[in-house]
Amino acid sequence: MPQEKQADQKMGANSGEQISEYDFSRCKLCAANTARPKYTLKNTTVYACDACDFHFINHLDSLPSETPSDAAIPLDRKALDYIEGRLPDSEKQLRKNLLLVKRHLSLSGAHCLDIGAGAGLFAHLLAEAGAVVHGIEPQSIFRQFAQRKFGIALKRETIDARYWQQGFSGFFDVVTLWDVFEHVNFPAETLQNAYDVIKPGGWLFLDTPRRNALYYRISEWSYRLSNGENPLFLESLYSPLPFRHKQLFTQRQLLKLVEKTGFSVVHMQSSLLRQHNKMVIVCRKQ
Numbered sequence: 001m002p003q004e005k006q007a008d009q010k011m012g013a014n015s016g017e018q019i020s021e022y023d024f025s026r027c028k029l030c031a032a033n034t035a036r037p038k039y040t041l042k043n044t045t046v047y048a049c050d051a052c053d054f055h056f057i058n059h060l061d062s063l064p065s066e067t068p069s070d071a072a073i074p075l076d077r078k079a080l081d082y083i084e085g086r087l088p089d090s091e092k093q094l095r096k097n098l099l100l101v102k103r104h105l106s107l108s109g110a111h112c113l114d115i116g117a118g119a120g121l122f123a124h125l126l127a128e129a130g131a132v133v134h135g136i137e138p139q140s141i142f143r144q145f146a147q148r149k150f151g152i153a154l155k156r157e158t159i160d161a162r163y164w165q166q167g168f169s170g171f172f173d174v175v176t177l178w179d180v181f182e183h184v185n186f187p188a189e190t191l192q193n194a195y196d197v198i199k200p201g202g203w204l205f206l207d208t209p210r211r212n213a214l215y216y217r218i219s220e221w222s223y224r225l226s227n228g229e230n231p232l233f234l235e236s237l238y239s240p241l242p243f244r245h246k247q248l249f250t251q252r253q254l255l256k257l258v259e260k261t262g263f264s265v266v267h268m269q270s271s272l273l274r275q276h277n278k279m280v281i282v283c284r285k286q
């Protein structure tokens with residue numbers, strides 16, 4: 001059963017300057033002007049590309065997200081307890097992710113960047129493992145939490161910002177994108193930006209829900225058979241709310257994209273047994 005695990009906690013990258021005038025007939029994956037509305041949901045429309053079959057919704061987050069009012073939201077006791085209460089759920093998965101990273105390299109002294117760091121838990125686990133940690137989290141309340149709980153100063157600037165692209169070009173041993181790729185405005189650009197801050201021979205670790213999972217196909221069948229009346233899980237898989245799912249990749253689309261970006265794929269897991277039908281991909285910059 002798909003769930004929106006942490007979806008309201010997490011976000012990733014990519015400000016993108018042409019958001020307000022973005023033409024959704026332009027495919028966010030292959031950039032051809034061949035995308036068309038396919039599924040009309042309650043609050044959003046899923047576009048599908050005729051050329052590459054990428055699925056994405058007609059919504060983009062406006063970034064930087066931090067309006068003055070957002071910046072003013074204090075991390076009060078209630079917010080702190082709420083975020084804290086949700087940590088154990090994510091900790092189990094993030095500890096598995098840490099083991100995956102450690103299977104491929106030694107973290108001692110490694111420079112790591114966690115994009116979409118949320119409450120900072122994975123950055124904390126990396127630091128515990130001896131890594132030198134950097135993290136990106138555009139939502140102020142989570143940065144405040146990470147600072148208070150873990151003593152980690154996450155950056156507000158998204159990965160496309162000059163801060164990273166000029167200051168950290170070819171710098172990192174490891175970049176991680178856990179549960180982020182489905183949330184960003186422009187995933188192909190995010191991946192390219194991540195590639196550019198990784199050093200030659202450095203590593204990228206990424207997980208994201210798999211679109212060609214059974215529940216997605218059943219939802220598509222249901223939508224067609226009911227003439228759009230019953231889209232089943234499609235309603236919960238996509239959302240125009242800030243930082244929710246904007247696109248879902250098939251395994252083939254994800255593999256093709258990472259290879260086109262210049263990564264070589266070291267390891268790919270895609271199993272129905274994985275939580276939330278996620279794909280996990282491990283790549284190296286050549």
Ligand SMILES: [Zn+2]
Nearest residue numbers: 027030049052
């Ligand atoms: Zn396309």
